[in-house]
Amino acid sequence: MKSHDIAVIGGDGTGPEVAREALKVSEAAAQKFGFKINWHPYDFGGERYLKTGEALPDSAVDELRKFKAIFLGAVGHPQVKPGILEKGILLRLRFELEQYINLRPVKLYRAADCPIKDKGPEHIDFVVVRENNEGLYIGAGGFVFKGTPHEVAIQESVNTRRGVERCLKYAFDLAKKRRGGKPWKGLKPEDVKAGKTAQLTLCGKTNVLTFAFDLWERAFHELGAKYPMIKRDYAHVDATVMWFVKNPEWFDVIVTDNLFGDIITDLAAMIQGGLGIAAGGNINPEGTSMFEPMGGSAPKYTGQNVINPLAAINAAGMMLDFLGEAKAGAAIENAVVKIINTKIKSLAAGKMGHGTREVGDLVAAAV
């Protein structure tokens, strides 16, 4: 029987609770589709940091490198200063494992979960490809005259040709694969007649960030010439978020830099029903990828069996798909859709009409 070894970092707050349900549902899919999963738990997170003073032991990165996939619940602990665990665990793994893509599918499963009037599942179905290793996240910059009235703080956005190109290539390939040759419904008849089947929007700020997004834009069109089936589209980041609310059906696949991607995916999560449903993958297509629900550790809900595990369950579905178990991934997503539309009152914590564990049981049974 085929088997997969997966590292699990439950992490802080409600992280372990939602991870437990994601593992439960993954097990149901493994049983159904005939493969085995060996889970390898790691206790990284706030509690361990408070005991040992280190967010990640130095051996951890190389140990995790042995896995193709890591499942992460959440990091963030009320007794640990903000930034330490985020930088010391999440960002460190993203960088050192070269997870250069942050993949965020944005799909509305039920109209009632969308805060925008008159928008339903037929309008909200796109993917954001966020560059995950560069930009303003890299930590380049510094202070001069810190703490004085003359102090200067500089934070630089780093965009390398290699980093931008590999991200764009991933996005073009995804746009091509996603439609499986069938045209995206947002294309105009003349686009389809011209052989276009999908759309990739570069989200940037070429009118102000005239160095960083000049590089992005040139690379986008240079590479795009090799993908004649994909319509190339451009939107400034401020316009992008406006369109998310006004005309989300405009989007198919969006590619953007690290900080813009961070910001627009939170808004995107809201139009798909909130952090209770939004999942993401930190992808290194050739190495170790890490899958996580978008929501944080939600400390105030810890241990109450009220947090929504569906985002974590969706992240597990993405993970199985990434591991080559496409049928299992699809079965999990279909089960989530079915359960939302038949059993779940609201996607918000404490308002689901069921507990965290019960939602996990329902989805596992539907798989």
Ligand code: IPM
């Ligand atoms: C995310 C999160 C992280 C980010 C934080 C926790 C460092 O907001 O995954 O979007 O900014 O990337």
Ligand code: MN
């Ligand atoms: Mn974020």
